[in-house]
Structures are given as C-alpha cells and as structure tokens.
Amino acid sequence: MSSLKYEDRALKIVGTRPLRPDGVDRVTGRARYGADYNLPGQLIGKVLRSPHAHARIKSIDTSLAAALPGVKAIVTRDDFADMPDDFAAAGEMMINYRDVTRNMMAREKVLYDGHPLAAVAAVSDAIACQALKLIRVDYEILPHVIDVVAAMRPDAPLLNEELYTEGVKPRPTRPSNIAKRFAFVRGDVDAGFAQAEVIVEREFNTKPVHQGYIEPQACLASYAEDGQVELWTSTQGHFVIRSQCAKVLQMDVSKLRVTPTEIGGGFGGKNNIYNEPLAIILSKKTHRPVKMVMTREEVFRATGPTSGGNVKVKLGATRDGRITAAVAELNFQAGAFPGSPVGSASMCAFTRYDLENVAVVGNDVVVNRPKVAAYRAPGAPIAAFGVESAIDEMAKKLGMDPIELRLMNAAKEGTQTYYGPKLGKIGYVETLQAARAHPHYSAPLGPNQGRGVATGFWFNVGGETTCALNVNEDGTVALLLGTLEVSGGSYASLAMIVAEELGIALERVRPHSGDTSSLGYNFVTAGSRSVFASGMACVVAARAAIDELRNRVAKIREVPLEAVQWKDGQAQPAAGSAQQFAAMTLAEIAALASKTGGPIAGHAEINAQGAGPGFGAHIVDVEVDRETGAVKVLRYTAVQDVGRAIHPAYVEGQMQGGAAQGIGWALNEEYVYGADGILQNPGFLDYRMPVASDLPRIDTVIVEVPNPRHPYGVRGCGEVPIIAPMAAIANAVSAAIGVRLCEQPLSPPRVLQAIVAAAKG
Amino acid sequence: MAKHHVSATVNGDPIEFLCETGQTLLEVLRDVLNLTGTKEGCGTGDCGACSIMLDGRLVNSCLVLAVEAQGKAIETIEGMAVGQELHLLQRKFLEHAALQCGICTPGMLIAAKSLLERNPDPTESEVRYGLAGNLCRCTGYHKIVDAVLDAAREMREGH
Numbered sequence: 001m002s003s004l005k006y007e008d009r010a011l012k013i014v015g016t017r018p019l020r021p022d023g024v025d026r027v028t029g030r031a032r033y034g035a036d037y038n039l040p041g042q043l044i045g046k047v048l049r050s051p052h053a054h055a056r057i058k059s060i061d062t063s064l065a066a067a068l069p070g071v072k073a074i075v076t077r078d079d080f081a082d083m084p085d086d087f088a089a090a091g092e093m094m095i096n097y098r099d100v101t102r103n104m105m106a107r108e109k110v111l112y113d114g115h116p117l118a119a120v121a122a123v124s125d126a127i128a129c130q131a132l133k134l135i136r137v138d139y140e141i142l143p144h145v146i147d148v149v150a151a152m153r154p155d156a157p158l159l160n161e162e163l164y165t166e167g168v169k170p171r172p173t174r175p176s177n178i179a180k181r182f183a184f185v186r187g188d189v190d191a192g193f194a195q196a197e198v199i200v201e202r203e204f205n206t207k208p209v210h211q212g213y214i215e216p217q218a219c220l221a222s223y224a225e226d227g228q229v230e231l232w233t234s235t236q237g238h239f240v241i242r243s244q245c246a247k248v249l250q251m252d253v254s255k256l257r258v259t260p261t262e263i264g265g266g267f268g269g270k271n272n273i274y275n276e277p278l279a280i281i282l283s284k285k286t287h288r289p290v291k292m293v294m295t296r297e298e299v300f301r302a303t304g305p306t307s308g309g310n311v312k313v314k315l316g317a318t319r320d321g322r323i324t325a326a327v328a329e330l331n332f333q334a335g336a337f338p339g340s341p342v343g344s345a346s347m348c349a350f351t352r353y354d355l356e357n358v359a360v361v362g363n364d365v366v367v368n369r370p371k372v373a374a375y376r377a378p379g380a381p382i383a384a385f386g387v388e389s390a391i392d393e394m395a396k397k398l399g400m401d402p403i404e405l406r407l408m409n410a411a412k413e414g415t416q417t418y419y420g421p422k423l424g425k426i427g428y429v430e431t432l433q434a435a436r437a438h439p440h441y442s443a444p445l446g447p448n449q450g451r452g453v454a455t456g457f458w459f460n461v462g463g464e465t466t467c468a469l470n471v472n473e474d475g476t477v478a479l480l481l482g483t484l485e486v487s488g489g490s491y492a493s494l495a496m497i498v499a500e501e502l503g504i505a506l507e508r509v510r511p512h513s514g515d516t517s518s519l520g521y522n523f524v525t526a527g528s529r530s531v532f533a534s535g536m537a538c539v540v541a542a543r544a545a546i547d548e549l550r551n552r553v554a555k556i557r558e559v560p561l562e563a564v565q566w567k568d569g570q571a572q573p574a575a576g577s578a579q580q581f582a583a584m585t586l587a588e589i590a591a592l593a594s595k596t597g598g599p600i601a602g603h604a605e606i607n608a609q610g611a612g613p614g615f616g617a618h619i620v621d622v623e624v625d626r627e628t629g630a631v632k633v634l635r636y637t638a639v640q641d642v643g644r645a646i647h648p649a650y651v652e653g654q655m656q657g658g659a660a661q662g663i664g665w666a667l668n669e670e671y672v673y674g675a676d677g678i679l680q681n682p683g684f685l686d687y688r689m690p691v692a693s694d695l696p697r698i699d700t701v702i703v704e705v706p707n708p709r710h711p712y713g714v715r716g717c718g719e720v721p722i723i724a725p726m727a728a729i730a731n732a733v734s735a736a737i738g739v740r741l742c743e744q745p746l747s748p749p750r751v752l753q754a755i756v757a758a759a760k761g
Numbered sequence: 762m763a764k765h766h767v768s769a770t771v772n773g774d775p776i777e778f779l780c781e782t783g784q785t786l787l788e789v790l791r792d793v794l795n796l797t798g799t800k801e802g803c804g805t806g807d808c809g810a811c812s813i814m815l816d817g818r819l820v821n822s823c824l825v826l827a828v829e830a831q832g833k834a835i836e837t838i839e840g841m842a843v844g845q846e847l848h849l850l851q852r853k854f855l856e857h858a859a860l861q862c863g864i865c866t867p868g869m870l871i872a873a874k875s876l877l878e879r880n881p882d883p884t885e886s887e888v889r890y891g892l893a894g895n896l897c898r899c900t901g902y903h904k905i906v907d908a909v910l911d912a913a914r915e916m917r918e919g920h
C-alpha cells in the first residue's frame with residue numbers, strides 16, 4: 001500500500017508541453033509494433049475459427065492438414081488442460097480461467113462465429129491458411145441467441161448448461177444465460193417516487209462496438225528445449241499476459257519472459273490472451289519460433305468488442321428540480337462467457353448525482369457473440385446513454401436548463417454513493433460550471449440543429465505498480481516503467497514528474513519499458529491508471545534516489561545527512577543549517593558514485609491507493625438532414641476534471657480521442673449479425689469508424705481540482721471522455737428533431753424512421 | 762510457379778526482389794525488404810496505415826501487387842526524414858502532439874505529404890477530406906489537422 005498527499009507548490013516542468021521523448025521513433029517508422037518482430041527460422045501460425053454461432057464439436061480431424069508439406073504442427077483442445085472455475089482480476093474486469101481456456105480454444109462447443117478450434121504452424125502464411133481448409137470438423141449445430149433480451153428469456157437456447165445465475169437468492173434451480181445479477185440499493189425508491197411530481201421512464205438499447213485499435217493483435221513466441229519461453233506481444237499488460245499464459249499452460253511464471261512491443265492502440269482490448277498460448281504451444285511442438293498476427297476480420301470476429309446493452313431508466317423529481325428517486329436496470333451482453341462490464345456500469349450509472357433513493361440492477365448475460373473485453377470506461381457509456389438521456393428529458397419536462405438541473409443534484413465532496421464509499425474531493429460542480437460558462441453553450445443554432453449536453457463519471461484506478469530509476473554515471477537517468485505507453489503521452493508525463501522531482505532537465509530522463517523480468521508485477525495499463533499510479537511510483541523512486549544522493553554528499557562533504565537538502569537538481573546546504581559546503585549537482589555526485597558506495601538508484605513497488613474520481617461534461621451541436629436522417633456533428637466541446645494535467649497537450653488528446661470514439665459509437669458503429677448468427681461486417685468498410693471528415697474540431701477545457709491523494713494531484717484522464725458522447729449526441733439529435741431517440745447507433749435509417757414516425761404522429 | 766523478378770527504387774535507392782504473383786507490395790516491403798515502418802491495419806484498403814507513394818501517387822500498398830512496382834519509384838515513411846533532418850510534417854506532428862499510439866502515423870504522414878504536394882494551401886475541410894482515407898483511433902484527428910495546417914503554412918512561408 002502506498003499513498004502520498006497532494007503538495008501545492010510551484011512547478012517548472014509539470015504542466016508544460018514538451019516534445020514526447022518517444023516521439024521521433026513513431027514519426028519515422030522506427031518504432032516496432034507487434035507485427036514488426038521476427039526471429040530467424042520462425043513459423044507462421046494461423047487459427048481455424050468456427051463458422052457457426054453455436055454448435056457441439058463432435059470431432060476434429062487434422063490428419064489431412066498435418067500431411068500437407070510445410071505444416072509443422074497443429075494444436076486443438078487436446079493440447080490444453082481443462083481448467084476449473086478460478087477467478088482473477090484482468091484489466092477492469094474479472095476473468096474465469098475455466099472460460100479463458102475455452103475462449104482461446106473451444107472445448108465442448110463453439111459458442112460464436114470466430115471461436116478458435118485449431119491452430120496451425122507452417123513455413124508460410126499461405127501454407128498455414130491452406131492447412132486450415134484441410135481440417136475437418138464435425139459439428140452438431142445448436143440453436144443460438146444473439147440478442148440480450150432474448151437470451152434472458154427462460155426458453156432461450158443455453159450457452160452453458162451448468163450456468164446458474166449468481167447473486168440471486170435462493171439459488172435458481174434451472175440454468176440460465178444470466179450469469180450474474182448485481183444489485184445496488186440506497187434509501188427507498190418507492191417512497192422517493194411517491195414524493196415525485198414528474199416522472200421520466202425510458203428503455204434504451206445499444207449495439208456492441210469494437211475498440212477499433214488500428215494494430216491487429218500480434219505475437220511471437222519462442223519455446224526453448226529447457227522450457228524457457230520468450231514472448232513478444234502487443235499488449236496493455238505484459239505481466240498480466242504472463243500470468244494468464246502461465247496459468248493456462250500450467251508452467252512456472254519464472255519460465256516465461258514477456259516483452260511488450262509498442263502497442264498500436266488497445267483501449268482495453270489488449271488485456272487478454274488470444275493467440276499467445278497457441279503460439280507458445282506451437283513453438284514447443286515445432287522447436288521453432290512461431291509468429292501469429294491476426295487479420296482485421298479475426299480482430300472483429302474473435303477479440304473483445306464491448307457489450308451491447310439494454311437499459312431501463314426511471315427518474316422521479318419534484319417540480320423545482322430535486323431528483324427524489326432513480327432506478328435503472330442494465331442488461332449487458334457478455335458475449336460467449338460471463339464477464340460483461342455491467343458491474344462497473346451499474347456503479348457509474350447515477351454516480352454524478354447526490355441521491356437519497358436509488359436502485360440499480362445489472363444482469364450479466366451470455367450470448368453467442370465473441371467474449372467482450374474492456375473498452376475505455378468499461379460499461380459506463382452505455383449506462384450514461386440511458387441515464388443522461390433521461391436527465392435531459394427530465395430537464396425539458398421541468399422547463400429547466402439541463403446543466404442547472406445537474407448542478408441542483410450534483411455529487412460533491414461527502415456525497416454518499418449507492419455502491420459504497422463517500423466521494424472525496426471531486427470536481428463535478430466545477431466541470432458543470434465550466435461547461436455552462438463556455439461560449440459554445442450559448443452560441444446560436446440554425447434550423448434542423450440541436451444542442452445536447454451529457455456528463456460522465458469514472459472511478460479511475462490505482463493498483464500494483466513498479467518502477468526503477470537508475471542514475472547513470474553521467475548523471476542522466478534511466479527510468480524503467482512497469483505500465484506501458486498505451487495512451488499516447490504517459491511516458492512523457494512520467495519522465496516530466498521524475499525531472500520535476502530531481503530538478504533536472506527533461507531531456508536527461510529517458511523512460512523505457514522492460515520485459516517482465518526487469519521489474520516486479522504491474523497491473524494492466526488501463527482504467528486511467530498509468531499517470532496516476534506510475535506517477536506515484538516515480539515519486540517514490542525519485543525520492544528514494546534523492547535520499548541516497550544526499551547520503552553520498554553527506555559522506556563526501558563530511559556533514560550530517562540533515563545538513564544536506566536536495567534543491568534545483570543539486571545537493572545543497574539545508575536551509576538554516578550551520579554546516580556550509582559546496583553544492584554538488586546530480587552529475588557530479590554520479591561521477592563519484594563508484595567511490596562512495598556504488599551505483600545510485602531508486603525504485604518503487606507499490607499498490608497505489610487514493611485514485612480520485614474524474615468527471616466530464618460534453619456539449620455537442622448537430623444538424624440533422626431530414627431527408628436522409630444523416631446526423632452531422634457541427635461543434636463539440638469536452639470539459640473534464642483531470643485533477644492535474646501533467647502534459648496538457650496529451651490530456652487534450654485523450655479527451656479528443658475519447659470523444660471521437662464516443663461519436664462513432666453514437667452514430668455509426670455496430671456489430672451486425674444475420675439471422676444465422678454470423679457477423680456480417682467484420683471489416684473497416686462496413687464497420688464504420690469516424691474518419692477525419694466525419695468530425696469537427698473537438699474543443700477541450702481542462703478543469704483542475706487536484707486529487708488530494710496524489711503528490712501531483714493526478715486523477716487520470718483516459719476513460720471519462722468516452723462516457724458522455726452517446727448521450728450528448730442523442731440529446732442533441734432529440735433537440736433537433738423533437739423526438740427522443742433511444743436506440744443507438746443513430747444511423748441515418750434509424751433517425752429517418754424516427755422523423756417519419758413523428759411526422760405521421 | 763517461378764517467382765517474379767522486380768526492379769524498382771525505394772526512397773531513391775535501386776532495389777530488386779523476387780515475389781509471388783499474388784503477393785502485395787505491402788508484404789514485400791515488410792517481409793522481404795524489412796521496411797516495417799509501413800503498417801498493416803486491415804489488408805483491404807480501408808484504413809490507410811499502409812499508405813505509400815508509387816511514382817508520386819498515394820496508394821494503399823495492401824491493394825498493390827508487388828509485381829506492379831516494376832520500374833516504379835516507391836516512397837515510404839523510412840525515406841521521409843533526410844539524414845538527421847525530420848520532414849516538416851514529422852516535426853509538426855511532434856510539436857502538435859498529433860500522434861498517440863503512432864500506428865497510423867506513418868501512413869498519415871505519407872498521406873499528408875501527398876496532400877500538400879497537390880494542394881499547398883488547403884482549408885481545414887480539405888485537410889479533413891484529404892486524410893479521410895487514413896483511420897486514426899486515438900486522436901480524434903483534431904491535432905493531426907492542426908499539425909498539417911501548420912506545416913502547410915510554414916511550407917508556404919518558405920521555412
């Protein structure tokens with residue numbers, strides 16, 4: 001456990017906008033991502049995937065494929081141990097190894113279009129692909145279920161006959177696709193609704209969307225004859241990948257060394273193993289390195305999208321705008337195995353408001369789709385779409401400004417949440433006030449245009465974090481980090497914190513990641529934790545190094561330790577100390593290190609506590625084409641309390657990128673399944689992510705209410721900006737056309753349908 | 762079937778390679794010539810991560826057969842900086858924090874360079890449409906557009 005208090009002091013580097021230290025490699029093509037790694041003699045691995053949504057596997061015959069010249073090994077379910085129920089934290093969500101092993105390689109059944117069945121290693125991609133076509137699988141096709149509401153019905157086809165709903169008492173007597181029920185209650189909602197004078201009640205639906213990282217999953221494994229394994233993979237958490245691989249392959253953690261490659265986007269989707277254990281076992285069987293790179297189609301069919309959700313919201317308020325009761329039911333698709341983000345969504349649903357009476361129920365539901373993975377503020381945007389749409393409608397019914405209604409009910413320091421803790425110092429009110437004061441909020445609108453506002457909350461997280469800070473012999477600093485540079489700018493920010501602590505120029509600090517043998521365990525780089533938690537670790541490590549530097553100077557100058565203070569990158573006589581001596585710079589101390597006790601370093605192994613919640617408020621203007629139903633986003637402003645922006649340009653980048661992903665989610669992106677349960681749009685042509693011409697400028701306002709439990713006041717910033725856009729856009733479209741839209745994405749056919757229906761009355 | 766022999770130039774240097782009939786130029790660049798700066802995001806011409814210049818024309822190298830490069834001039838991200846000197850666009854991308862994960866950046870830079878060669882004084886809207894073939898999932902494009910506009914301004918002013 002570790003926590004350090006916020007220090008309000010003048011800073012020289014933190015808060016400025018220097019060039020990122022790892023930038024040049026990324027603009028020159030020198031940076032090496034997953035697919036850029038190769039080893040001599042490597043084989044190419046490819047995966048055979050289910051063409052059915054749901055089927056029992058009667059047999060798998062690999063003999064023809066194995067006989068193909070150039071094929072070196074084939075693995076199926078028989079090459080992996082079955083695993084019992086065994087839960088572990090991975091990313092922001094829990095995993096169950098029983099399911100992990102079944103998701104990476106189907107055992108009894110295939111449960112979705114794209115589910116892996118076998119993997120081949122061959123001398124070329126072409127031969128591996130040819131071999132896949134020679135594998136004969138005998139299936140017993142089973143009825144499938146794609147829709148979450150349909151999957152919850154008692155007569156729905158069951159994905160897992162052993163699955164009984166957890167969280168319900170008494171324990172159900174029949175199996176169900178509802179894996180788990182979450183319930184959070186505070187106060188008495190019936191009494192709350194009895195006090196209400198105005199009620200809003202709505203049902204909302206969203207589609208699964210993919211994280212959409214541009215780099216497909218890629219890994220390279222090498223299994224040596226003594227059982228030592230090296231793995232290079234594009235991941236948000238090399239330590240978590242190591243533990244998952246070691247677990248499913250039943251090997252010692254120490255035998256597996258994972259090196260993270262540069263990662264071409266993750267957004268929560270690269271916290272889990274897919275091809276990694278297959279590549280390791282193929283390498284074991286062939287005694288050669290095996291490289292596996294997914295195609296874009298495989299990424300869509302078999303790696304985690306986030307849930308589609310069905311969300312029911314009911315709000316009650318008095319005429320003067322006090323919310324007296326709030327109820328939500330969240331039904332989330334988990335994909336083929338339990339573990340949707342419905343738990344975190346349930347906790348986020350109303351946590352922007354100070355409410356006496358709340359009841360939230362969340363259902364985690366399995367369906368015949370790929371297992372969901374975390375996606376930026378997992379689950380929160382889906383819940384916020386419902387709740388923030390309902391708040392908007394309530395404001396309209398009350399004749400109130402929607403920001404005013406939110407301010408009247410805003411959570412603040414000391415607000416009791418319905419899921420557990422009281423909120424500490426937070427900046428929701430400041431965020432709302434900044435949004436209301438922004439010129440965008442009062443700018444005039446034209447015909448067929450509408451403005452929407454919505455807000456978001458995310459916990460932000462800490463967790464296990466390590467780093468090592470080595471003072472080089474010339475006084476420069478090698479900073480070895482355990483969280484990864486997934487977010488664009490986190491390494492810049494962490495180097496800035498170290499430079500600030502040591503009082504040296506940023507250019508003298510070089511941040512790097514190492515492999516899993518170079519540092520102690522780190523939790524995944526996710527949940528907006530990297531600059532918060534690694535920032536804290538960097539402060540611990542830097543201060544440890546400073547203590548050692550002071551020690552060395554006390555020794556060299558023959559003064560007591562208390563007489564030496566660290567200031568402006570130098571060991572100086574402490575203020576008020578009678579002991580005077582010539583100050584020494586970091587470089588001077590480093591040069592003498594071998595004579596004063598050896599190398600100088602600081603390190604940190606912490607479980608970072610004290611994460612401070614983040615809040616955002618987004619304002620959007622849209623124009624609706626009444627003939628086509630197309631929605632054009634005209635103007636966008638994102639306001640967010642980040643605690644403290646270490647590198648404001650990259651904080652803005654997080655806010656802009658999150659908003660853009662949310663816009664795609666709201667307007668275009670969706671998984672489209674046919675009646676046969678087959679994904680119809682596994683490619684960027686038909687799964688339409690926003691391009692530059694789809695988007696306006698995304699203005700940003702950084703609010704800074706420092707997190708009191710972080711030395712630099714950091715809260716985290718990556719998750720919050722994706723939470724509000726879906727609701728903000730829905731509210732804007734509703735304002736433009738006068739109809740409340742409750743199904744996303746708000747694609748042209750859906751919007752046109754609403755316009756036509758409204759015209760018919 | 763025998764492989765095809767192809768002669769071309771890459772970033773000004775003469776090169777020769779052997780390829781299969783069905784091999785894409787992207788595969789040859791990455792797997793045969795070891796120029797891994799050009800990225801594959803989709804393999805279907807939808808993401809632009811593999812953007813290169815072929816005889817002065819912006820193309821998705823995943824949609825070009827390697828044999829089509831015979832006698833042509835190929836320009837990739839590896840040739841954008843001249844010695845220690847970054848191309849102005851590369852510098853502006855860094856100054857504007859216009860990249861996050863960076864996987865789209867090589868293709869985005871090539872597309873931006875091609876855009877400014879064709880239109881040295883683009884409006885914001887022209888930049889957005891000019892880069893619409895290149896997906897970026899991290900930035901929301903805001904800072905990329907700013908970097909390209911700033912680079913265009915500085916190029917016109919002759920810096």
